[in-house]
Amino acid sequence: MEPDKSIITGKILANREVAENHFVMALAVPDDFEEALPGQFIMLRVKGREFPFLARPFSIYSIYSLQKMIIIEILYQVVGKGTIILSRLGEDDELNILGPLGRGFDIVPDRKKIAIVAGGIGVAPLSFLAEYLGKQASGFQEDRKIVCYMGAKTSELLIDRERLEDVCSRVIISTDDGSNGYHGSVTDLFKEDIRSYKYDDLMVYSCGPYPMMKKMAEILKEHSIPCQVSMEERMACGVGACLGCAVRTGTQKENPLYMRVCKDGPVFDIDTIIWR
C-alpha cells in the first residue's frame, strides 16, 4: 500500500485564445502520466503562487503523446479571477497537476447509435469522448454511428467543430442567435431529432450549462433513453475528502443522498441526479 500518486509539474507549451474569452492550454507532463479516460479531469494550480488559493478542476479536452512527453489540453472560459490568471500565463510557466481524477464516461458497446449533445464550453470533455469513440469505430466498433449536436451562443463560439466533424458521422449545429445552423437551443434541436432514433439502440452523452442538462434529463425521461452527463460543482480537494462538490442523487437507498462530483463523478447517469 505504498503511495503511488504524486503532484505532477506541467509546463505550458501553448495558451491561446480560440474564441472570445475561450482558451486552449497545452501542458507537457512526463510520459508516465496515468492513462486518462474521456470525462476525467485534472486539478490545476499555478506553481509557487499563493493566489488562487485552491486548485481548480478542468475536464481533459485532449491528451496525446509527443516526443517522449504527454500533452494534456484543457479548454476553458475566462469566468473569474482564477481563470483570468490562468489566461495570462505563457509558454514555460509551470502548473501543479493532480490527475487524472474521477469517473469518466462509460462506453456501452452494444449501443450502436451515439448522440453527443454539447452546450457551450461543455464541448470540452465530449470532444475528447467523440475522438475516443471515433478511434474505436474505425477499429473494432465499425458499425457505430456518432452524431454530435453542438450548441453555442453564437457562431464564433462553436469551438472544435473541425475535430468533431472529423470523428463523428454528422455534426448538427445550433446557435442561440441563429448565426449558424438551427436557431435556438441545442436541447430543442435534439428534441426535434429524437424520434428519428431507435431508442433501444441509442446512448446519449451530454455536458453543458446546468439548465441545459436539466432540460436533457426531462427530454430523455419521456423515452427512457440512457444518458451520461458530466457535472460541475465548486471543488477544493478533487480527491473526495472535502465533500465540497456535493450533487444530490437519488438512486440506491444504501448510498448517501449527496455524491461527490470529484470522486463519484464527474460523470453520472442523468436519471440519478435530483435537479434543483
Added chain:
Amino acid sequence: MENINIPIMEVNVGGLELKNPIMTASGTFGYGEEYSPYVDLNRLGALIVKGLSLEPKEGNPPPRIIETTAGMLNAVGLENVGIRAFIEEKLPFLKQFDVPVIVNVFGETIEEYTKVADILSNVEGIAGLEINISCPNVKAGGLEFGADPNLAYEVIHNVKSVTHIPVIVKLTPNVTDITSIAKRVQEAGADAISLINTLKGMSVDIEKRVPHLENITGGLSGPGIKPVALRMVWEVTREVSIPVIGVGGIMNARDALEFFIVGAKAVQIGTANFVNPRATIEILEGIEQYMGENGISDINDLIGTIITE
C-alpha cells in the same frame, strides 16, 4: 548506533503516544483512504477522521464551499456515514496502517455524545476521541455546546464517564473568552484540547446579490485564520496544564513551528491537504530540517519556548 542527526519527534498528547506531532485535522482528510495514494499514512503522528455522528447525516445543499482571500469557507454541514458504517466499512482500511486513529465525534444532545463515545471506546483500532463541541444543542435552543463553559463541561464530563481512551476536546473560536471554556473542559477531565475550529464567516456574490454558500454562513479555514489560532493557542496553554494541539491555517513547516514555540504539543494540518495532498509529510520533514539546523535534538525541547519579555 543511534543517529544523532535524526531528531526525536515522539510526543505524548494526553496519554496518546505519537511517533511525531503531525496530525490530520478532522474533515480535511476524509477517512484516510482518499489521501492514501499520495501519503504514506504510516508516517503520520495520528489520523483524525471526518466527524461522525450516531446516525448518518446528509449535510447541506450545495454550493458548500467558496474560496476567500487566503482561505476558504465551507458549509458541508457535518455530512458523514455514521459510526456504524465507519466501523464496518472505513475502519478496516485504516487498521492496515501503523497510525493511531482518532475519531472526531459530535452530537445534538449530551446523550448522543455519550452514546457515540461509549460505542467507539469499545472498538478495536481506535486510539482516541476528539469531541467537536462546536455544534448546536437542540435541547437548549441551538446554543453551541462549545460556546457555554457549563454546557461544554457537561458534555465532556459525561463522555469521560463512559470511555477509557484519551479524549481531546476541539474548541470553537467563536466565543468571547476561550480560556474560560478551556479551563472548564479541563476540569471535566479532558485529556487534551485542540484549537481552533473554523471561524464563522460569509461571502456574497455581488452580481446576483446572494450568498456564495447555500447555507448563507460557513466556517473559515486556511492561512488567513492562522494568527487567530496562534493567539488562542498561546492564551490557552498559559491557562491549562493539559496538552494543547494547534490547528488553524498551517500551510508549511514554518507555520507549524510557530505553534510549537507558543506551546502546542502537536499540530493538525487541515485545509493545506486540499491545496497540497502531501502537506503533512512536507511539514514533518521541514520541522526535522529546522531542528537539525538549529541544534534541537528533541521536539519537546522546542515546545513553549517563546520569549515575550
